[in-house]
Amino acid sequence: MADSSVILTPVKMRQTITRIAHEIVERNRDLNDLAIVGIVTRGAVLADRLARELKKIAEVTIATGYLDPTFYRDDFHSRGQEFEAKKTDIPFSVTNKTVLLVDDVLFTGRTINAAIAHLFDLGRPKQVQLAVLIDRGHRELPIRPDYCGKSVPTQYVEKIRVRFKECDGKDIVVSGLTEKIPDLD
Amino acid sequence: MSEKGFTQKRRLLSAADLTIEDVERILNTASAMKEVSTRDVKKIPPLRGKTIINCFLEPSTRTKTSFEIAGKRLSADVINISATGSSLSKGETIKDMARNLSAMKPDLVVVRSQYSGIPLRISEWIDCAVVNAGDGRHEHPTQSLLDLFTIREKKGPLDNLNISIIGDILNSRVARSNIILMKLLGANITLCGPATLLPVCDISCDNNRPAGLVVDRVTNSLKEAVTGADVVMMLRIQTERLNEKKFPNLREYSKLYGLSPETLKLAAKDPLVLHPGPINRGVEISPEVADGPWCVMLDQVTNGVAVRMAVLYLLLGGGSASNA
Numbered sequence: 001m002a003d004s005s006v007i008l009t010p011v012k013m014r015q016t017i018t019r020i021a022h023e024i025v026e027r028n029r030d031l032n033d034l035a036i037v038g039i040v041t042r043g044a045v046l047a048d049r050l051a052r053e054l055k056k057i058a059e060v061t062i063a064t065g066y067l068d069p070t071f072y073r074d075d076f077h078s079r080g081q082e083f084e085a086k087k088t089d090i091p092f093s094v095t096n097k098t099v100l101l102v103d104d105v106l107f108t109g110r111t112i113n114a115a116i117a118h119l120f121d122l123g124r125p126k127q128v129q130l131a132v133l134i135d136r137g138h139r140e141l142p143i144r145p146d147y148c149g150k151s152v153p154t155q156y157v158e159k160i161r162v163r164f165k166e167c168d169g170k171d172i173v174v175s176g177l178t179e180k181i182p183d184l185d
Numbered sequence: 186m187s188e189k190g191f192t193q194k195r196r197l198l199s200a201a202d203l204t205i206e207d208v209e210r211i212l213n214t215a216s217a218m219k220e221v222s223t224r225d226v227k228k229i230p231p232l233r234g235k236t237i238i239n240c241f242l243e244p245s246t247r248t249k250t251s252f253e254i255a256g257k258r259l260s261a262d263v264i265n266i267s268a269t270g271s272s273l274s275k276g277e278t279i280k281d282m283a284r285n286l287s288a289m290k291p292d293l294v295v296v297r298s299q300y301s302g303i304p305l306r307i308s309e310w311i312d313c314a315v316v317n318a319g320d321g322r323h324e325h326p327t328q329s330l331l332d333l334f335t336i337r338e339k340k341g342p343l344d345n346l347n348i349s350i351i352g353d354i355l356n357s358r359v360a361r362s363n364i365i366l367m368k369l370l371g372a373n374i375t376l377c378g379p380a381t382l383l384p385v386c387d388i389s390c391d392n393n394r395p396a397g398l399v400v401d402r403v404t405n406s407l408k409e410a411v412t413g414a415d416v417v418m419m420l421r422i423q424t425e426r427l428n429e430k431k432f433p434n435l436r437e438y439s440k441l442y443g444l445s446p447e448t449l450k451l452a453a454k455d456p457l458v459l460h461p462g463p464i465n466r467g468v469e470i471s472p473e474v475a476d477g478p479w480c481v482m483l484d485q486v487t488n489g490v491a492v493r494m495a496v497l498y499l500l501l502g503g504g505s506a507s508n509a
Contacts, residue, residue: 068217071229071498084210085217121226 004176065090352420
């Protein structure tokens with residue numbers, strides 16, 4: 001297997017996000033009821049992108065917040081110290097809202113499970129939908145996305161790297177056994 | 186995290202147990218923890234099933250409540266012990282009490298004592314993690330961390346910030362921990378107080394001195410200390426630890442070392458006034474300053490819960506996520 005292979009090029013990535021936004025508009029009759037909550041770090045960037053797309057398509061400004069599910073993880077005691085919790089910043093009530101939870105990669109489902117537990121400590125949403133850019137499989141919990149940019153069959157040990165211009169300097173999604181990101185410029 | 190990291194040692198007994206990375210990690214985690222206290226449901230699950238014993242052998246309102254709330258907000262089971270209500274009042278030794286508590290398999294013990302060094306000794310007698318919540322005149326590391334958190338929140342990084350610590354330095358465990366951590370983060374520290382309350386034997390301005398605490402300036406003049414200060418930290422006169430007269434009377438102390446709005450005008454623009462509490466209103470700090478816009482005492486108390494949540498969380502193994 002090569003060091004890494006490109007799953008989404010910058011152009012394809014933009015098109016995919018636009019397509020997800022259209023699907024959100026089609027499925028949700030009243031967008032004023034909708035709120036977007038991105039899971040930090042890259043789910044938050046994707047949430048911002050989707051909010052911008054929705055504004056372009058449907059001319060509505062959707063309330064957007066960010067959530068870090070670290071404190072709700074079920075594997076809290078078995079892991080090391082390599083990750084630092086970020087701030088949860090949801091400046092609106094989620095009660096009675098349709099909350100669109102957004103993450104970059106869906107893998108075992110444990111992050112989403114923790115995020116939903118966190119969300120319900122903040123209020124009682126009317127409905128929770130899930131949007132992800134990449135679904136790489138290997139689910140350990142009964143969780144499935146409502147909107148999915150691309151399903152990618154992967155090996156368990158493989159890494160999926162989603163990179164956004166806003167935090168990484170470039171838009172790209174790659175898979176492989178290493179951290180290496182190919183240079184497309 | 187380095188080998189010296191406090192999480193590896195499973196204890197926080199002194200500010201000297203912390204590296205810069207530890208401090209950054211604690212303050213960043215506290216930032217995330219602070220949001221929990223603003224919710225309707227002020228509880229998160231990471232320490233569910235963990236047992237924390239608050240062993241407070243000296244009276245305390247703020248610190249004891251703060252640790253108790255911090256543990257409970259993390260879903261831990263928190264048990265409080267005080268000297269008067271425990272078998273210590275029947276003559277049991279601290280060692281026997283500690284070993285018995287250890288036999289009940291707690292995950293962490295928070296120790297407050299009027300005697301310096303008791304948390305260290307207890308940490309040698311028991312198996313679980315230990316946090317020093319203030320020991321005699323020695324140290325109070327979590328108070329220092331919440332001070333750093335409050336300063337960073339209001340003023341940004343501590344690099345080259347002018348911080349003056351004023352008052353009863355001799356008896357202040359808060360000052361000791363703060364000197365260690367504030368110097369570690371690059372602040373310029375001035376100590377000020379009457380000569381009788383400045384411990385010249387273990388504080389100096391000489392970087393080459395092998396032992397003791399190093400500061401940038403020591404003065405007996407309040408005006409000199411306040412001039413140009415970004416942060417003024419007032420210390421409580423600890424009458425309970427003054428076993429001999431160190432100054433003629435509180436009225437004279439207040440006149441020479443009490444912080445008034447007029448003196449505060451000498452400080453840098455928008456100074457912060459900190460006080461670890463409880464205050465002797467009108468002695469080390471005037472009511473106008475204590476209730477004025479500069480004083481961040483209540484922010485310190487609020488931040489104390491977040492910082493202690495962060496310390497408990499990190500000591501009991503927290504902090505990770507995966508690409509899931």
